[in-house]
Amino acid sequence: EAGVTQFPSHSVIEKGQTVTLRCDPISGHDNLYWYRRVMGKEIKFLLHFVKESKQDESGMPNNRFLAERTGGTYSTLKVQPAELEDSGVYFCASSSGIGEAFFGQGTRLTVV
Amino acid sequence: GQSLEQPSEVTAVEGAIVQINCTYQTSGFYGLSWYQQHDGGAPTFLSYNALDGLEETGRFSSFLSRSDSYGYLLLQELQMKDSASYFCAGSGSARQLTFGSGTQLTVLP
Numbered sequence: 001e002a003g004v005t006q007f008p009s010h011s012v013i014e015k016g017q018t019v020t021l022r023c024d025p026i027s028g029h030d031n032l033y034w035y036r037r038v039m040g041k042e043i044k045f046l047l048h049f050v051k052e053s054k055q056d057e058s059g060m061p062n063n064r065f066l067a068e069r070t071g072g073t074y075s076t077l078k079v080q081p082a083e084l085e086d087s088g089v090y091f092c093a094s095s096s097g098i099g100e101a102f103f104g105q106g107t108r109l110t111v112v
Numbered sequence: 113g114q115s116l117e118q119p120s121e122v123t124a125v126e127g128a129i130v131q132i133n134c135t136y137q138t139s140g141f142y143g144l145s146w147y148q149q150h151d152g153g154a155p156t157f158l159s160y161n162a163l164d165g166l167e168e169t170g171r172f173s174s175f176l177s178r179s180d181s182y183g184y185l186l187l188q189e190l191q192m193k194d195s196a197s198y199f200c201a202g203s204g205s206a207r208q209l210t211f212g213s214g215t216q217l218t219v220l221p
Contacts, residue, residue: 004154031207033208033209035211037152041213042199042211042212042213042214043155043199043211043214044211045208045209045210045211048207048208050207055207055208056208089152091154091155093155093209095207097207098142098143098162098203098207099143099145099160099162099203100145100157100160101145101157101209102157103147103154103155103156104154105153105154106152106153106154
Protein backbone atom coordinates (compact mmCIF):
# COMPACT_ATOMS: atom_id res chain seq x y z
CA GLU A 1 0.00 0.00 0.00
CA ALA A 2 1.38 3.40 -0.97
CA GLY A 3 1.91 5.83 1.88
CA VAL A 4 1.34 9.56 1.94
CA THR A 5 3.33 11.20 -0.81
CA GLN A 6 4.30 14.82 -1.09
CA PHE A 7 5.70 16.78 -3.99
CA PRO A 8 8.12 18.42 -4.33
CA SER A 9 10.51 17.22 -1.66
CA HIS A 10 12.40 20.51 -1.80
CA SER A 11 11.57 23.94 -3.17
CA VAL A 12 13.67 27.08 -3.21
CA ILE A 13 11.85 30.20 -4.34
CA GLU A 14 12.36 33.93 -4.17
CA LYS A 15 10.34 36.17 -1.94
CA GLY A 16 7.18 37.24 -3.72
CA GLN A 17 6.92 34.12 -5.88
CA THR A 18 4.22 31.49 -5.71
CA VAL A 19 4.69 27.88 -4.70
CA THR A 20 2.21 25.03 -4.73
CA LEU A 21 2.73 21.94 -2.61
CA ARG A 22 0.91 18.72 -3.32
CA CYS A 23 -0.10 15.87 -1.06
CA ASP A 24 -1.54 12.51 -2.05
CA PRO A 25 -3.02 10.81 1.00
CA ILE A 26 -3.42 7.11 1.56
CA SER A 27 -6.31 5.89 -0.54
CA GLY A 28 -9.54 5.78 1.41
CA HIS A 29 -8.43 8.17 4.14
CA ASP A 30 -11.06 10.87 4.56
CA ASN A 31 -8.96 12.97 6.90
CA LEU A 32 -6.11 15.00 5.48
CA TYR A 33 -3.98 17.40 7.51
CA TRP A 34 -1.33 19.99 6.75
CA TYR A 35 1.33 20.81 9.32
CA ARG A 36 4.41 23.01 9.30
CA ARG A 37 7.66 22.84 11.23
CA VAL A 38 9.62 26.06 11.20
CA MET A 39 13.30 26.30 12.22
CA GLY A 40 13.25 23.03 14.16
CA LYS A 41 10.42 24.18 16.36
CA GLU A 42 7.24 22.32 17.15
CA ILE A 43 5.01 20.89 14.49
CA LYS A 44 2.19 23.39 14.00
CA PHE A 45 -1.24 22.51 12.71
CA LEU A 46 -2.37 24.38 9.61
CA LEU A 47 -5.65 22.82 8.55
CA HIS A 48 -7.74 19.70 8.36
CA PHE A 49 -9.89 18.36 5.54
CA VAL A 50 -12.60 15.79 5.86
CA LYS A 51 -13.03 14.57 2.32
CA GLU A 52 -13.22 17.77 0.25
CA SER A 53 -14.46 20.00 3.08
CA LYS A 54 -12.30 22.14 5.35
CA GLN A 55 -13.06 20.92 8.85
CA ASP A 56 -10.71 23.33 10.58
CA GLU A 57 -8.40 25.93 9.07
CA SER A 58 -7.65 27.79 12.27
CA GLY A 59 -3.92 27.18 11.91
CA MET A 60 -3.52 28.90 8.56
CA PRO A 61 -1.22 31.85 9.26
CA ASN A 62 -2.77 34.36 6.86
CA ASN A 63 -4.57 34.75 3.56
CA ARG A 64 -1.41 34.15 1.55
CA PHE A 65 -2.01 30.45 2.21
CA LEU A 66 -4.71 28.61 0.26
CA ALA A 67 -5.46 24.92 0.56
CA GLU A 68 -7.72 22.84 -1.61
CA ARG A 69 -8.66 19.20 -1.81
CA THR A 70 -10.10 18.32 -5.15
CA GLY A 71 -12.81 15.69 -5.02
CA GLY A 72 -11.65 14.58 -1.62
CA THR A 73 -8.49 13.04 -3.04
CA TYR A 74 -5.18 14.88 -3.29
CA SER A 75 -4.64 18.27 -1.71
CA THR A 76 -2.65 21.34 -2.66
CA LEU A 77 -1.30 24.10 -0.48
CA LYS A 78 -0.47 27.31 -2.30
CA VAL A 79 1.58 30.13 -0.84
CA GLN A 80 1.18 33.40 -2.76
CA PRO A 81 3.17 35.55 -2.46
CA ALA A 82 5.80 33.75 -0.41
CA GLU A 83 7.61 35.56 2.40
CA LEU A 84 10.88 34.71 4.14
CA GLU A 85 9.08 33.53 7.28
CA ASP A 86 7.23 30.90 5.28
CA SER A 87 10.39 28.80 5.08
CA GLY A 88 10.10 25.47 6.83
CA VAL A 89 9.07 21.88 6.33
CA TYR A 90 5.46 21.32 5.36
CA PHE A 91 4.08 17.94 6.32
CA CYS A 92 0.91 16.33 5.10
CA ALA A 93 -0.77 13.52 7.01
CA SER A 94 -3.84 11.39 6.47
CA SER A 95 -5.92 9.18 8.69
CA SER A 96 -9.08 7.13 8.63
CA GLY A 97 -10.06 8.11 12.16
CA ILE A 98 -8.82 9.26 15.51
CA GLY A 99 -5.42 8.24 16.82
CA GLU A 100 -3.01 7.17 14.13
CA ALA A 101 -2.03 9.54 11.36
CA PHE A 102 0.38 8.71 8.57
CA PHE A 103 2.78 11.42 7.51
CA GLY A 104 4.44 12.15 4.23
CA GLN A 105 8.15 12.91 4.00
CA GLY A 106 7.46 16.62 3.87
CA THR A 107 8.31 19.45 1.53
CA ARG A 108 11.24 21.60 2.59
CA LEU A 109 10.44 25.13 1.47
CA THR A 110 13.13 27.76 1.43
CA VAL A 111 12.20 31.33 0.59
CA VAL A 112 15.18 33.53 -0.26
CA GLY B 113 -7.98 24.33 21.81
CA GLN B 114 -5.19 22.18 23.10
CA SER B 115 -1.69 22.71 24.48
CA LEU B 116 0.80 20.01 25.36
CA GLU B 117 4.03 20.27 27.30
CA GLN B 118 6.97 17.90 27.25
CA PRO B 119 10.65 18.21 28.15
CA SER B 120 12.87 19.59 25.42
CA GLU B 121 15.74 17.14 25.90
CA VAL B 122 16.45 13.79 27.51
CA THR B 123 19.75 11.89 27.55
CA ALA B 124 20.26 8.25 28.49
CA VAL B 125 22.71 5.42 27.84
CA GLU B 126 22.25 2.29 25.79
CA GLY B 127 20.30 -0.41 27.56
CA ALA B 128 18.68 2.03 29.97
CA ILE B 129 15.02 2.92 30.43
CA VAL B 130 13.77 6.44 29.78
CA GLN B 131 10.39 8.05 30.36
CA ILE B 132 9.19 11.08 28.41
CA ASN B 133 6.34 12.90 30.10
CA CYS B 134 3.57 14.90 28.50
CA THR B 135 0.99 17.06 30.20
CA TYR B 136 -1.90 18.56 28.34
CA GLN B 137 -4.62 21.12 28.63
CA THR B 138 -7.40 20.55 26.23
CA SER B 139 -11.07 20.72 25.57
CA GLY B 140 -12.83 17.87 23.88
CA PHE B 141 -9.89 15.53 24.46
CA TYR B 142 -10.15 12.14 22.77
CA GLY B 143 -6.75 10.58 23.28
CA LEU B 144 -2.97 10.91 23.30
CA SER B 145 -0.62 9.74 20.57
CA TRP B 146 3.14 9.48 20.37
CA TYR B 147 5.26 10.01 17.27
CA GLN B 148 8.95 9.55 16.53
CA GLN B 149 10.85 11.76 14.13
CA HIS B 150 14.38 11.11 12.89
CA ASP B 151 16.44 14.00 11.53
CA GLY B 152 13.46 16.10 10.51
CA GLY B 153 11.91 13.32 8.44
CA ALA B 154 8.32 12.13 8.48
CA PRO B 155 6.94 11.63 11.99
CA THR B 156 6.03 8.00 12.47
CA PHE B 157 3.27 6.74 14.71
CA LEU B 158 4.27 4.87 17.87
CA SER B 159 1.17 4.51 20.02
CA TYR B 160 -2.25 5.84 20.91
CA ASN B 161 -4.05 5.86 24.28
CA ALA B 162 -7.74 6.58 24.39
CA LEU B 163 -8.30 4.98 27.78
CA ASP B 164 -6.44 5.29 31.06
CA GLY B 165 -3.66 2.81 31.58
CA LEU B 166 -0.63 1.35 29.95
CA GLU B 167 -0.32 0.23 26.32
CA GLU B 168 2.70 -1.91 25.51
CA THR B 169 4.23 -2.40 22.08
CA GLY B 170 7.56 -4.17 22.21
CA ARG B 171 10.19 -1.99 23.84
CA PHE B 172 7.86 1.01 23.86
CA SER B 173 4.97 1.57 26.24
CA SER B 174 2.63 4.51 26.62
CA PHE B 175 0.53 5.55 29.58
CA LEU B 176 -2.43 7.87 29.98
CA SER B 177 -4.19 9.31 33.01
CA ARG B 178 -7.15 11.42 32.00
CA SER B 179 -7.82 12.58 35.56
CA ASP B 180 -4.29 14.00 35.73
CA SER B 181 -4.18 15.20 32.10
CA TYR B 182 -0.89 13.39 31.86
CA GLY B 183 0.77 10.72 29.83
CA TYR B 184 4.19 9.31 29.20
CA LEU B 185 6.17 7.27 26.73
CA LEU B 186 8.45 4.62 28.20
CA LEU B 187 11.34 3.33 26.15
CA GLN B 188 13.12 0.23 27.43
CA GLU B 189 16.42 -1.40 26.44
CA LEU B 190 17.47 1.78 24.70
CA GLN B 191 19.37 1.44 21.45
CA MET B 192 21.42 4.02 19.58
CA LYS B 193 18.81 4.07 16.82
CA ASP B 194 16.26 5.36 19.34
CA SER B 195 17.97 8.75 19.26
CA ALA B 196 15.29 10.95 17.74
CA SER B 197 12.64 13.53 18.53
CA TYR B 198 9.52 12.27 20.25
CA PHE B 199 6.25 14.15 20.09
CA CYS B 200 3.10 13.68 22.08
CA ALA B 201 -0.05 14.71 20.26
CA GLY B 202 -3.57 15.23 21.48
CA SER B 203 -6.63 14.26 19.48
CA GLY B 204 -9.55 16.59 19.87
CA SER B 205 -13.18 16.58 18.90
CA ALA B 206 -12.29 18.00 15.49
CA ARG B 207 -10.01 14.99 14.94
CA GLN B 208 -6.96 17.11 14.32
CA LEU B 209 -3.70 16.31 16.05
CA THR B 210 -2.13 19.01 18.18
CA PHE B 211 1.55 18.35 18.82
CA GLY B 212 3.74 19.11 21.78
CA SER B 213 7.03 20.86 21.11
CA GLY B 214 8.95 17.58 21.01
CA THR B 215 11.60 15.92 23.17
CA GLN B 216 15.02 15.30 21.70
CA LEU B 217 16.27 11.95 23.01
CA THR B 218 20.00 11.31 22.83
CA VAL B 219 21.20 7.77 23.51
CA LEU B 220 24.84 7.54 24.51
CA PRO B 221 27.01 4.44 24.11
